[in-house]
Amino acid sequence: MGALEKAIDSAMQKTQDEFPIDVFPETISRLIKNAETTVLFNPSLFAGSILSTLATAIGANSSIDNGSFTVRPILWLAIVARSGAQKTAPLGKATEPIKSLDSKMHNEYLDELTAYNSSSDKKDLSKPKFKKFILNDFTIESMVEILSFNERGILITQDELMKWVNDFNKYRGKGGDQQTYLDLWNGNIFSIDRKGGGPIRLEKPSINILGGMQPELLRNFAANRTSDGFLHRFLFVIPENMGPRKYTGNPIDKNLFSDYSKIITNILDFEGQEMSVCTTIKDIYKSWQHKKAEEVHNDDIEFAIQAKMETYIWRFALILEMAHQASNAEFKPELSPETMKKAIRLVEYFFKQALKVHDYMASKDPIDHLSVSQREFYEKLPKKFKRKEGVEIGMSLGFARISADRFLRNHPSLFKQRTEDKNLAYGEYSKKYD
Template sequence: MKSPLFSLNSHADEFSKDEPLQHNINGSGVNETETDLPQDQETNIFPVEVFPQTVQEIIAATNESLQYPADFIGSSLLYALSIAIGNTHRAEVKKGWVESSVLYLAIVARAGTNKSHPLSFALQPIVDQDRKSYSLYEQQRRDYEKMVNLPKKERQDQAIDETVKPHWQKYLISDFTPEALAEVHKFNKRGIGVYVDELAGWFKNFNRYNKGSEMEFWLSQWSGRPINIDRKTGEPIFIPLPFISVAGTMQNGILNELAKENRTQNGFIDRILFVIPDNIRKEYWSETELPPDISERWKAIIHKLLSLSVPIDDTGNPSPIVLMFKPEAKQALIEWQRFNTDQSNKADNETLSGIFSKMETYVARFALILELLQYACNESDKQAIGLRAVHGAILLVEYFKRSAEKVNSILQNASPLDKHPADKQIVYNALPDTFTTEQGLQIVVRLGMKERTFKRFLNDKGLFCRTSRGEYEKLI
């Protein structure tokens, strides 16, 4: 009988060819002995060994010099790779099921622990590309305005045809609504990345304009469903093959905000890859400078992927190159799926079961990213997705599964009060155990809360019980 191609205890051999670096990286160690992923493992170590050697060296150098935790820089690099790949390639799991490299990523830690800087480092080559394209757009816009302001006769004399208004083709966007985002995506069919430094602002604004519509938009975009927007003013927008990756940071206390408005029930949280390392802390400054070649090496990797063209079909829309899985890679994927299915069926609650199920999508996406990363590092011809990429993808999804379990535990054990902002928590703690509406108003007005806000607050049945007309009791 053939030995299985997938085993949680057998990945180290696959990566031994890369000679993983012997570094202990702050916040998450680089240690090849941790690749067997025992189920009772107390700490969740980011699997740096899934990356090619040159990327491992980038992670180690940024950790040593800039104190980037391996979890933060490793996941940030994956996000930048996702955007750089965009609509150039997709992975075919089976006939009728293809996956892009779209990621929804949340880096979670308290303030001062270097959450944002790793994302900035990873995205810098793409920011530079946007800066160059904006400079080109500015020149094209000036030329366009100069031509359209010419008298008709002068345009005819110079044989100037009707000019097309230029548009800035950019990759990254931070401040957006679905309509504005679609407008940007319309002119960059390769795909775009949404980077929100404080991710709470992203989901808090979901119902800013039309209740529930933005939530549905982001649920759909994770699955790559077409964007179809009919506008009251202007032309309609139709993007048949969208590509929108999302990443950002948040503090631990904001996690409870994420669970509001049914987001744990509708599958939204299931789609987010949480990076929430154990025992993360603020580090002392390092006296070690970042070697100059580190940024250049990362820039070269991203530029090689950005140089890949997006195939266009006869309708003018993207037609990505589809990569199949090599037979042994496909078999390892199937064996892991069986293991994951058993875990999903045995999960303690429906939320965890849903999270495990979504990881079957992410394992294919990570395999695609890792195969194309190997290509960018001159270690693959990208003709098909191999066993090495699949093994790496499995290690990544197992890491993110444990992170999701940690987040789920935090949300399950949260007090109903934790879901409210700090000002409401202060008000709640200031109220006596029993009070009348009038007594409560006297207290909350002094604390700066408006009367109508307080009366809405009293409707929270997890915090208050109305014992009789105008009289309330606190429940926690």
Template sequence: MEARKLNPEFNDLFEPKKIIDHVEKLKSVTTKEKEAKKNPFPVEVFPKPVQEIITATNRSLNYPTDFIGASMLYAVSVAVGNTHKIHNGVFEQTAVLYLSIVGRAGTNKSHPLTFALKPIEERDKQRFKGYQELKQEYDLVSSLNKKEREAQGYDEPVQPIWEQHLITDFTPEALTDVHKFNKRGIGVYADELASWFKNFNRYNKGSEEQFWLSVWSGKPLRINRKTSEPIYIPEPFISVAGTIQPGVLNELAKDRTENGFLDRILFVIPDDLKKEYWSENQLDEVIIQNWNAVINNLLDLDLEQDENLNPKPTVLKFTPEAKQLLFEWQKTVTDLSNKADNEALSGIYAKFEQYALRLALNLELLRYACGESNKQAVTVEAVKGALKLVEYFKNSALKVHTILTNTSPVDKLPGDKKNLYNALPEEFTTSEGLELANDFGIAERTYKRLLANRELFNNYKRGEYEKRF
């Protein structure tokens, strides 16, 4: 199927003057947010048309940039499904994401997800209408005996199915019932994510949580039942997204730090998020049309199948330059994981190796949906974008880790280092910090070990740092 074209108005964005105007508009909309942020969401990793959608919804609907950007990533994940995988020469990864949008009540955290998923909801609605029509015919034919069917020219009726993409019933049985018909994959959407994890132990303790650990890793699913046929899904694809309030984070983390479950969740937790006044700006219909076009281009991707009718995803590899960039980054992350002070931080760093691949796959296919890629290989642009997203989600994970431990990393420092940290400016160079360290009687070696603590500092440029607290 030919890809849907985005509205021509977007083409204007690529004229030199228009690019400058667009970037300035993007800056003006998000400057107020970024002033208060030490971990701004990297909008620039998206194709230009998607950046425009983020900007417009931020301006007209007060969608926090972090929330709408992450919600769009999730929608891309669900739309891609099992059509593609990514391979770095070592292992494969799918486009599956587990996403948690964190914010207090009234901070506009649910609406961005609803907006991002609307094109997929519409596809489900269309398919359900077709299912209902087929079901009526099936019921009619089933009511006839064999002789009557033959007389009226009917074949043996085949029960129709509804191939839905989104689901809100989280039991493994319900999910696999849907998944066996929609082999492309499904998305679980929970307006309140607590409804997802609170039921993990409703039957056998730990069994449902193990199901979700396996799904994230892409391991085959086997559901055995006493009253019906067993289900086997060799290529599971279930992405998860939902919202949660900060006060519920401790409940999510309870008994889930040791098995790595928490490390599989991408947290979206903006700095200094506040409830906004209603906006009087109207969202341009073109914005909605173009997002519909982007997601439908992904939903229209073909799902290849093997001789047993199981999914056979197209595997994308990296261009040589993209692979080199990714491998250099992996060495850095490995060093950070090895130097981490505790198992929780080590787990955070380790899982982002896999998420770097998943985010690169989603970004490359998003670029394809916007007409910026032929999806023959994963490019440097997609890898650079994925690594910026990883940095954002890593910082968010560290923030959640701090909330869960109820202690600021600064409070854990010895008195002299804590005094130095508090005396350092918000941003400083290595040499500026060393001068202060000397004033506090702290040796250069000790000072540089302190700088290497990523819980305390962001090293956003060589020799330049900013405090995280």
């Protein structure tokens, strides 16, 4: 095995269950770690939200030509965690620099609108437009109109992504909102004819999506969205081992957040560039892609996931390179080999997350739908046990008494009791799965 193959294997083997935050510039990695110890942000949730914010800041202004096709940093990202796991807060904090810019542009828009409305002669004036980045509640037509005067692009944010998909075709009857988004994911030329508003043509549409979801809603989210590749276009962040959140009373370090905001501002202020790819970068990608092609060839699900990851890896490379350059306030249209290796680590992480989603949806085993701590609790229980004994085992693992008791009472799919098995004594439980 040559040096290049060893480097690729090393990058692939570093894949982990949690987001590899060290792919970011050091100041962002430090911010993520600080937020974990102060305001209790899960690192993977915060990192995923930051990745999406960086992609939005870059938007259509920069691209990368890999020799075969050109890509821009369009990411569809879903944060998956149980209700109450604090998904909204890290998403909101990560997007704060762009929200601040939206607020500034809204104030400017109001001033311009006031001046326009008070003008007695509007013949040579154009009505002001509110140029914004973040969309929450909108129609396809209004989104396309906003894109027409914010060519850099937009970010659709939703606390609950199910609301977004449930609103598909809300204003168009049997219209094809889902197909529209599929077309827009590629960032290719898009045009729409509006009733009474005239046609709009977008040369380089850039639409990023970021939102939260609860694990039990994954099946609903995927319903009728697998065969057309809609589901495979999503990147999933599914944190492992989310322990109890214990209030610290400490804020995020202001200097670290200021440094992060400066990176976003530097990107937004930059006019953009098309990055070139040297032979070394192509060889790194080729070595990774050839290896993955052999691995996934005989598995339809892995094959479908990999097809989208081969586009996402270039989008990740562009985002990471721009982030590192922005941290030094020095831009140049070159992608470094180290960044490409980091992109491999990131794409391998998301590949593993995608497999988690498919395994979760395919599994009919109720144990697979337990949280990590609940699964550990279940595995520690003996085959047969009294309720008091089960509660004590749960408490030894950190469960509150009432939580351990409720787990035993509320999971009849996991346990037998006397009503189901007369060989059991009253108050005795039997595990249905070993």
